[in-house]
Amino acid sequence: MMYEVLGPLRVIDGEDSFTISARKIETVLAALVVRCDRVVASDQLITEIWADAPPRRATAGLHVYVSQVRKLLNRPGRTANPLLTRMSGYELNTEDDEIDFRLFLEAVERGRALMRERRDEEAVACLEGALNLWRGPVLGDLRGGPIIEGFVTWMTELRLECLEALADTYLRLGRHRELIGRLHLLVSENPLREAYYAQLMLALYRSDRQAEALSVYQSARSMLMEELGLEPCQALQDLQRAIFTADAGLDLRAAS
Structure with missing residues (x-):
């Protein structure tokens, strides 16, 4: 099976795919997926479902939701259910399965390694492949407690870092004209992320x-x-001065 969380939660089993419309059951599965192959304590799952206001029979309710998840994952052809009961909670075993966020992490790490080796064309293919795994915001509009919220923050930040690395690689390859439209969009969506301004300035200058x-x-x-009462970072100020004076160091040949 393939678990997908880089977008609305979805499970793919061969040619079949399914989503979960019941929000509490979806929350349980999402928490188990993002903490795959580790035990998630029952009290942690209760917090994910009900935050700081669990009902009196929260433990019994959790058992019902876990049972529903187990039924969903009991797919034809599987010899064992991947959702395991442990002493303190539950564990989703993914030994025979894939998860899109792990594929994303592997592709980003490989792309960064290729960048360090100056194998930029290969790095672009790897980073673009990583970004193509995304189908929308992490877990769609699902939100929960510390497990889900922390995961959403982590993945969202890594995607922004991946986009930044990809733009750097495009700039090194001399593909600055292709970048301008994309960087304008990134700046508008992330107006406090100074790295995107710097990349856009350099792409325009070149x-x-x-x-x-x-x-x-x-x-x-x-x-x-306006937002923070701060001047731009030193790197952005230095780039502004270099552009103003047409510093030869900004040229692609010099940067290479």
Whole structure:
């Protein structure tokens, strides 16, 4: 089976796929998937379902939801159910299964390694493959307690880092013109992430759009001052000065 969490929670078994409409059952499965191959304590699952206000019979309710998840995962052809009962809670065994977020982590790590080796074309393919695993926001609109919220934050940040690494690789390959539209979108969606402003400024400068590059800096400065009362970071200020003076170090050949 394949468990997918880089988008709404979905389970794929061969040609069949299914989602869960019952929110509490979905929460239980999501928590077990993101903590796969580790025991998730019963009290942790109760917190994921009911936060700080569990009902009086929360443990009995949890048993019902776990039983429903176990039925869902009891697929034809499997010799054993992957949802195991442990002394303190439950464990989702994924020895014979795949999970999209683990494939994503492996692809990102491989892409970063290729970048360090200056194998940029291969790195682009790897990082783009990692991003193609995403179908939408992590777990869709499902939210829960510390397990799910922490996972959503972690994966969302890693995706932004992957996009940043991909943009760096495009810049090293001289594909700056292809980047401009994508970086404008990233800046609008993440207005406090200064790395994207820097990449957009450099892509514009290398596309002979110096004035627009400087305008992006002013937009970044205005946003940061308005939201945080801060000047742009030193790296962004240095880049602005280098663009203003047409520093030869910004040229692609010099950067290579």
